[in-house]
Amino acid sequence: MRTLLKYFCFLVLIAMMCDCSGSKNRETLQRELQSIDLMRGEVTLCGSGADEFGKVEFAQSCLEKVRADFNLATALLHSFEYPEAEKVFVKVIDEDPNCLMAYWGVAMSNFHPLWAPPSKEELEKGTRIIGLARSLESKSQKESDYLEAVAVMFTDWDKIDHTTRLQKFENATEKIYQKYPDDKEAAIFYALALRAASSPEDKSFAKQRKAGEILNALFSAEPDHPGIAHYLIHTFDYPELAELALPAARKYASIAAASAHAQHMPSHIFTRLGLWDESIQSNSKMISAAQCYAESSGIKGHWDEELHGIDYIVYAYLQQGRDSIAGDQVAYMSTISEVFPINNKEAYSFAAVPARYALERRSWKEAAALQLRPANFPWDNYPWERSIISFGRALGAVHTRDLNSARAALAELKANHATLLEKGKTYQARQVQVQMLASEAWIQFLQGNKKEAVRLMTEAAEREDATEKDSVTPGEVVPARELLGDLYLEIGEPTKALEAYEADLKTHRRRFNGLYGAGLAASKSGDTKKAITYYQELIETAKLSEGRAELETARSFLRKHM
Template identity: 50%
Template structure:
C-alpha cells in the first residue's frame, strides 16, 4: 500500500505537468535550434563496417525514421553519447514531431553510470523533455518513457543527482510494470536500478534484481548491446564479477565499432585478475579511441583513450611489465590536450603516475609527485587531486620526511572538508579512507605503532564497506593490502598474511598482494603457503617476461624448497 501511494504521489506531478503544457503537432524551429544538437556524420571506429549490435524499438514516428532511431539506441546502449545525440538529431531532421527523438536527446545527456551531467547537459535535457511533452502525437507507451526521464531532470537545480537517479528508477519501474513484454522498458529499468544502487549496500539488492531481469532477456536477444553491456555493469563487483564473465567475453564481438564496448569487458577481467584479457581489451579500446579522435577532428586526445590507458597501466603493473607501463606513463606525459576534459581524464592523470610509483615502491619519486596543471585544472577535480597528495604522504613517510608528510596530510584534510561541504558523500568517503591511511603511516613513522595500526584497520574497514568508482580499475593501493604492508613492517607476519589474503579475495592476482602474502607466509614459518602464493605469482607474471626482481627471489625460494608445481593450481 505504501509503495502504491509513493508511486501515485511521485507520478502525479508529472501527469499534471503534461496536462498543463500546451500540446502541438510540431515544435517550432526556434525550439529545436535552441537545443544546440550535436550533428554531423556518425563516427565509429574499431570494426571496418559499422557493428553496434541489434536493437529494434518501434515508435509512432514513421518508417522513414526507424533505421536512424534504432542506430541511435545502439549507440546509446554502448554509452556513445555524442554519436547517439547525432543520430537522434537525424531522426528530428526527418520528423521534427517525433517525441521519442527528444526523449533520446535527454537520455544521451544523462549518462547515469558516469559522472552527473553538467549544467549545460541538464539544461539541454530539460529543453528536450519540454519539446517531447508538448508534442501531441505520441503513444501512451512513449508518453510513459518521456515521463520517466522527466523524473530525473525534474527540479534538478534543487534536488541532488542521486535522489534524481532514484526518481528515474521508480519511474522506469512503472514503465516496466505497465509494459512487461517491452524488452526496452525492462533493459532501461535494469540500467536505472544499477544507477540508483546504494554504494554501501553489500547485499547488492538493486544489482542482483537488475541482473535477473537482463539474464532473462539475454537468450532471446544475445546481440542486444544494452543487455550485455548492463550485465557487465550490474555485476562489476568482486563478489559478483564471475557472473558477468560470459558477457564480458562477448560484448566486444557484439559492438566492435564502439570504443567503450571494446573497453568495458576489462572491468570484469580486472575484477577477476585476468590481466592478459584486460590488456588486450584496452589495447583495442585505446586504438579505437585514437581513431575516433582523428575522425572527429578532436584537437588533442579523446577522453575515452585516457580511460583505457588507466586500466592498461594497472594490468601491466600486475603482470610485472614495468617497461610497458612506463611507455604508457611517458606517453601520458606527452599529452597536452584532451576533449572533453572531465572526471575520467583527471583521474587518469592522477592515478597512472601514482600507480607506477607506489606499485614499484619508488618512494622518492612518490614523495616529489608533481602537480602539473598543464592539462588538468586540479581545483575542479578535488577527489582526483587527493590521489597526488596521498601518494606524496606515502612517499614522504617511506623516505623519512615527517614535515613533508604532515603538509600533504593537511592537503588531504582540506580536500575532505571541501567534498563534505559539497555534499559529495561518496567521494568524501573515498578521501576519508586515504586520510586515515595517511595518518596511520605518519603515526608509524613517529613510532606510535598502536595508533598506526588502529587507523590503518579503520581505513581498511571503511574501504570494505563501499565500492570503488566505476571510472577506476582499483583503488590506487588497496587499504587492506597497505595494512598488510604495515603489519609486515612491524614484524607481525601472521597478521600480515591474513590482511593480504583478505585483500586478494577482493583484488585477485595483484602482483604485490601475491608477493607480499608469500613473504608474510615465509616469515611466519609457513613455507608451503608461501610457495603457493609465489607459484601463483609466477603463473600471473611469467608469460609476460617480467623484469621485476621479486620474481628472481621467489624462483630461488621455490627451487630451494623443491616445490611441486603440480599443486600450483590449488586455490589459495
C-alpha cells in the first residue's frame, strides 16, 4: 500500500511538473507574441454590405470556439483585406495559442501575392511569426505543410528576390495541392500561387490557364467563395482571356460586399472589355469605401486603395469623353499629400492620373508641363512610376515643338531605365524602354526623320505587345501601337495607320482615341464602310461626353455618308 501511495505521489509530481512546464511555455509564447507588432482590434470595413465577406469553410485542428473567426479571417485574406485578416487571425491566436493555422494566416497577411511586395517590416514580422509557429508541439503534417509553404516567402528574404520567392511559393503550394486532393483551399491557394508566379512576358498564359481550370472546376459548387471569384478575375485579367472572367467579375462584388477591394476588382475585367459604365460604378463604390475605411480605421491621410480606384475611374471617364468629371477627380487628387501605406500603387496613381488626363485629351501644353506631385512623396524609390511623368512631358514637348525639353525628358527616361537595370527590375526597365523608344520616335519625327521615327515607334509597339501590363494599372498611359497609328497619320500614311489602330483595338477595346484614329484613318484611306463603323462605335461609347472636337468630326462624316 505504501509503495502504491509513493507511486501515486510520483505521478502527481510529474503531472505538476509537466503542467508548470506547459504554463511556462504558454507564458513565454504570450510574451513573444506581445513583442511582435501584430494588428489587433475589431474588423473595420466599409464596403456596400456589412458583414458580407463570402463563405469559407477551411478544415483545421483549432478549437471549436475559434473556427468561425478563422474562416472569417481566411475570407478576408481571399479578398486581400490584409490588415483586417491579420486582426482576426491574431484574435484566434489569443484565444487558441496552439492554433498553428492562425500563425500561417498572419504570415499570409504579410506576404500578399499580387499586391505590393512585402515591406522590410512585414518580412521581419512574418519571419518571427513563422518561428513561433514552428515551436508549437501540437500540429498535424498537413498544417505543417501549409506553414512551410508560406515560410518560403520569408526564408532568406534579404538574400533572395521577390520573383524567386514567388516561384518557391508556387512549388510549395503545388505539393500541398497534389498531396491533399480533397482540400479545396489547397487548390485555391495553388491557383493564386500560379497567377502570382506567372511571367508578364509569357504570352501563352500557361500558368494562368492552369489556374483558371482549377478555379472553374470549383466555382459552380462554391459560388459564394470569395477567393474563387477573385482569383478568376486576376487569372483572366488579359485582353485575350478577359471574356472568361466576366461571370466572376459580375458576381464577386456581391459575394464580398463588405470589401472595398471586392468592389474594385471587377473593373479590371470591365476595363479590358471596354465596359466603361460598369467600371465607373465599380470604382465609385470602391473609392467611397476606401475613404470610409481611412476615416474609420484612423489612417492619417488617404488609403492607397482610394488612389488606385481614382486611376481606374479617370481612365474610364476619359474613354467616354467625360472630361469635366475626370478633371474633378484629377483636381481632387492634387489635394492629396499624405497616403498610407506608401507603396507602388500610390506612386503609379500619382503619376498616371494627371498624365492620362493631359495625353488622352491631347492637351499638349499641359502634358509638357507635368510635374511629380506631391513633392513630399519618395519618388527616388519609384523610377518606373516617375517615368510616366517624363514620358508625358516628352510627348507634350514634341507636339509643342520644344525639341530641347523633349530631349531632356528622354534623358530622364534613360536615367530611370539605367536605375531599374541596376536594381534588377527587368520588367519595369522594359516598360520604360518602350517609353524611351516612343519618345525617340517622336523626336525623330519632329526633326523630319520620318523613316527612323516609324522604325523606332514600330519597335516600341512590338516590345509592348510582347509583354503584359502590370496589375497596378488599368492600361498603358498611351498604348504604343495607338501612338504608331498617330504617327502614320502625321506622315500621311492612313492605310498603315488604320492597320495599327485596328491591331491596338483588339487589346484595348473601345478606347476613345483608338476608335477616333481608326475612323479618321479609314476615312482618309477611302474605306467608308470601316469609317462609319468606327465613328458609330465612338459616338456610342462617348454618348455622355460633354463634347470633344473629335465627336463633331465623326458626326459630320456620318451625316455625309449615311
